Amino acid sequence: MGLEPKGKQEIRGHVWSQLECSGVTRFPGAKGRVPNFVGAERAARILASLPIWKRARVVKVNPDAPQLPVRRLALREGKILYMAVPRLRSLECFIELDPDSLGRNLARSATIVGATRYGRPVRAHELQPIDLVVVGAVAVNTRGARVGKGGGYADLEYALLREAGKVTPRTPVVTTVHALQVVPYDLEMCEHDIVLDWIVEPEGALRCGQEYPKPSGIHWDILHAEKIEAIPVLGAFHHSASP
16 A cells, blocks of 8 residues: 555556456456456355354345355345345335245346346335445455446445435445455545445455545535436435425
8 A cells, every 4th residue: 555546547447457368357347347257256155254244134235247146145145135226217226135035036136137027126215224235346455445437326325325324334345356456556535435344355355444434425515416316316315405
């Protein structure tokens, strides 16, 4: 750490290239997305061995390909799983997956298509309190900083959960990544960015330093009116927060 910070887009490009050149990417590739990587299943199993996972009854996991093994393990172990609706495009912006009601559709329900088909759409205030948050990442460092693919939706999802009282600063946040995604330099962090407690690689788990505060909720000052209008749940929260 302490090397010259790089811009987020430069970091993304570097990590995507490193993964592709090293031959550790899987379908659908790396560039422009949370990269799927060789060893994602091993990383999921290591995560499942941690006390933060074993204690968790309700988990929220991102819908990207490298975290599919995490979602499958959650359902297989009987945990209630929440996934966000892509781009938060409806008021019922999360999907609830309860293993007790999925029957033979359990494995398929961990995919984006399956979750949409078999899960129950819910609004943010209808979620059960969440015990563990799993997020995707393009790059991370051991100080708990994270760079996503650039859309900002993961940060918004976390902010919505804070606003709804479904997570607290004590709720663990973890990601599963390839070792090449753990970078040795500083990453720019803003007050709305998700902060990691754990990084899990195919070869082991890393506890992050507690160097950044977790976001306290939605930072309305950085959201354009067009984005608030385009995301129904933001409009609803903004209306309720207005005097």
